[in-house]
Amino acid sequence: MPAYDDLMAFQRTTEALGQVAGRTGWDQETMMPPGSAPQRAEEMAALEEVLHARRTDPRIGDWLREAHAPDAVGDANLREIRRSYERNLKVPARLAAELARVTSLAQGQWAAARKAEDADAFRPVLAEVVRLRQEEGAALAEGTNRDAYDALMQDYEPGGNAGEMAAMFDAMRPRIRAIRERALAADPAPTLTGHYPRAAQLALSEEIAVAFGYDLARGRLDLAVHPFSSGSGTDVRITTRVDEGDPLNCLYSTVHEVGHASYEQGVEAEHLLTPIGRGVSMGVHESQSRSYENQMARSEAFCGWLYGRMRDTFGDIGVGSERDFYRAVNGVGAGFIRTEADEVNYNLHIMLRFDLERALILGDLDVADLESAWNERFLADFGFAVDRPSNGFMQDVHWAVGLMGYFPTYSLGNLYAGCLMAAARRDVSGIDAALAEGDPSPATGWMRERLQRFGAQREPTETIRHATGEDPSAEPLLTYLEAKFGDLYP
Structure with missing residues (x-):
């Protein structure tokens, strides 16, 4: 099963990098100095670029075509990798990085605006987040019988309608x-x-x-x-x-x-x-x-x-x-x-x-x-x-x-x-x-x-x-x- 083993080894590194990105997000919400937000946004965008490149690496497609799972657990791993690969191929790297950057900034702006009860300060960045997610939803829905919202929902509840x-x-x-x-x-x-x-x-x-x-x-x-x-x-x-x-x-x-x-x-x-x-x-x-x-x-x-x-x-x-x-x-x-x-x-x-x-x-x-x-x-x-x-x-x-x-x-x-x-x-x-x-x-x-x-x-x-x-x-x-x-x- 060389294709399966190679794919799983590659995926293990991707999973580890995803954990690093998640821990960076944890730090942002718990310990990061407030003045660090602009740099953190760039760091999050850079991490997302790396992850997106790995998740859309052409070798994944080759491995998926050649891989044979050893058991039911292997079948489940291939199902999840295929779902992620097909999803991420639909989303341009530019959009993935921009979403990571904007949502990182928006989180801090939301917290500050919420504390100040300033809805006007929050609306512009929220509008940008919504615009980017609409674009992503449209890309994910293309070629399916789902609308943009249903397509986005698959990230949280696969099969949800x-x-x-x-x-x-x-x-x-x-x-x-x-x-x-x-x-x-x-x-x-x-x-x-x-x-x-x-x-x-x-x-x-x-x-x-x-x-x-x-x-x-x-x-x-x-x-x-x-x-x-x-x-x-x-x-x-x-x-x-x-x-x-x-x-x-x-x-x-x-x-x-x-x-x-x-x-x-x-x-x-x-x-x-x-x-x-x-x-x-x-x-x-x-x-x-x-x-x-x-x-x-x-x-x-x-x-x-x-x-x-x-x-x-x-x-x-x-x-x-x-x-x-x-x-x-x-x-x-x-x-x-x-x-x-x-x-x-x-x-x-x-x-x-x-x-x-x-x-x-x-x-x-x-x-x-x-x-x-x-x-x-x-x-x-x-x-x-x-x-x-x-x-x-x-x-x-x-x-x-x-x-x-x-x-x-x-x-x-x-x-x-x-x-x-x-x-x-x-x-x-x-x-x-x-x-x-x-x-x-x-x-x-x-x-x-x-x-x-x-x-x-x-x-x-x-x-x-x-x-x-x-x-x-x-x-x-x-x-x-x-x-x-x-x-x-x-």
Whole structure:
């Protein structure tokens, strides 16, 4: 199998360089001096030029024609290499480098404009990002039956179809709204009070991260404006953020990112620095973070344990029982921020972003009109008005860094999480008893064994089907939400 072996050796170097580029992005969001942004943009563009050249090297085409995979794992590696090769051949090197340069600059400009509540300062660079992504989407869609948005979405959810996702969202929306309306009509959940020092929040976050399986010998926890996970294999880093009046933001952001990181750390060592040595899609990735954050860490069992640890760490937190703490953690309320949204409202935030970014890429909405379109849609969906840009269309980093096609994978991840946790509870006894002791390992161990260790060996829907034994469906998620919040808001 000389062609296969040569191709895999070449790909290993490409994968390693991709990890270097990712770590450079991590540094930009966590430690880079603010004055370094222009030079960093040039560095990122240079790295992208090198990577694009490798990903479109004519020898890959020759190797793919000649290669014979030794087994099913080899077949999966060839599938992923072929997909990447055919995709990157459609994108000119000039466009790939320009996207890397502009999105690197846009990230810093977004952060500064967001802090200053200056939408006018952000619009020009966002318009440039959208223009470049429209160009890329058109190039990727050429010769296919996809439109530009569907073509971009393949980078995040291979096989995904925006029309099918829109229909799924339409079917989910009435039941989600019914849960929301019932909760909002009931007495509000209690809230935490007090002061929660940064160092203590980070120490407890690290303790919880380890409990959920995060290996700090192969990772680290830092602060960022927008929490994220980065890397794969033996170097997987996570970030969180701290508000000294709201410890739940820090703790649950950490658990969310640990879900992502555990997927990457859980891939079997033999797959590292190969095309399948990472999560198969952002929807499947999100299934891990949302099951860890919501169905495990926000469960009544785990909240009972966490209540004790919170009181040990911070003293009086303003709620007097495990049940009230559980209600506080899962309070349904009116809020602007997606990352702080409860489980009921969260998917409504995603549906808004999905519709708007799809309209941007397809040319049905101009960047100049995005803020007003956002504000109108938000008022219609949530019943109150956006008060400032950082609570509206400027709250997320995704559009600044060009991640159009990414947002729908969050709700798809919630759907997958519902399927996975239903199967885990079917297959493993004592999950809640262990969570009540602060031990998520029965559930996280099931995830690692049934899903994480395979990386991208299977396509996204087949990954869920293999793990659960059933086709993906929204029903387990909706049933879970109705039962949980029916109990919390009787």
